[in-house]
Amino acid sequence: TQLLEQSPQFLSIQEGENLTVYCNSSSVFSSLQWYRQEPGEGPVLLVTVVTGGEVKKLKRLTFQFGDARKDSSLHITAAQPGDTGLYLCAGAGNSGYSTLTFGKGTMLLVSP
Amino acid sequence: DAGVIQSPRHEVTEMGQEVTLRCKPISGHDYLFWYRQTMMRGLELLIYFNNNVPIDDSGMPEDRFSAKMPNASFSTLKIQPSEPRDSAVYFCASSPTGGYTEAFFGQGTRLTVV
Numbered sequence: 001t002q003l004l005e006q007s008p009q010f011l012s013i014q015e016g017e018n019l020t021v022y023c024n025s026s027s028v029f030s031s032l033q034w035y036r037q038e039p040g041e042g043p044v045l046l047v048t049v050v051t052g053g054e055v056k057k058l059k060r061l062t063f064q065f066g067d068a069r070k071d072s073s074l075h076i077t078a079a080q081p082g083d084t085g086l087y088l089c090a091g092a093g094n095s096g097y098s099t100l101t102f103g104k105g106t107m108l109l110v111s112p
Numbered sequence: 113d114a115g116v117i118q119s120p121r122h123e124v125t126e127m128g129q130e131v132t133l134r135c136k137p138i139s140g141h142d143y144l145f146w147y148r149q150t151m152m153r154g155l156e157l158l159i160y161f162n163n164n165v166p167i168d169d170s171g172m173p174e175d176r177f178s179a180k181m182p183n184a185s186f187s188t189l190k191i192q193p194s195e196p197r198d199s200a201v202y203f204c205a206s207s208p209t210g211g212y213t214e215a216f217f218g219q220g221t222r223l224t225v226v
Contacts, residue, residue, distance in 0.1 A: 030212065033214065040219070040220075041219055042116070042203050042217025042218055042219055042220055043155070043203075043217050044217070045214045045216075048214065088154075088155065090215075092212030092213075093212070098210075098212045099145070099157055099212060100157070100215060102154060102155040102156075103154065104154035104155075105154060105155075
């Protein structure tokens with residue numbers, strides 16, 4: 001079983017601060033996705049990273065896939081209240097019938 | 113497209129009753145997934161279908177849970193009999209090309225069994 005550990009579990013910060021959340025595993029993934037889930041809604045895909053060492057930017061969000069494709073990080077610059085939500089990472093295995101394995105998520109609260 | 117549509121949004125039922133959750137996937141998506149989300153266990157895959165055929169139901173907790181997909185536009189997840197420990201948010205998701213590609217989630221059904 002491939003497990004994804006996310007840290008921290010909870011993060012409460014003030015508007016304008018920077019933050020990084022982590023997604024770690026002992027398993028290698030063929031790709032890794034980051035989702036954001038707002039209260040009362042389903043998760044929505046933010047980004048997919050595929051190549052070891054890959055870095056992707058989405059406005060103030062920077063995503064990095066580890067060189068060994070076992071871990072990933074999400075960095076948010078100058079956080080805003082609209083960034084509040086549950087951030088989930090999900091890894092895909094290498095088999096043809098692979099499905100996504102989700103971490104438990106990091107709950108981020110950004111206060112004005 | 114309206115996205116993945118789930119019903120009901122909220123369900124409160126008594127222990128022992130049958131519960132049926134419904135899902136309409138995005139048109140043209142070949143894969144449909146049922147997930148359960150709790151604080152303790154996070155988002156767990158229960159079962160998924162490819163072209164209406166169940167592929168992997170190893171995540172279904174026990175025989176009280178069953179899922180069907182009679183056609184490409186409709187799926188149900190049934191719990192009979194329901195128990196308080198089944199209380200959770202149940203999500204349906206669909207994907208166009210594979211179990212490992214982007215999943216499009218519905219808004220979920222919050223189930224409370226009292």
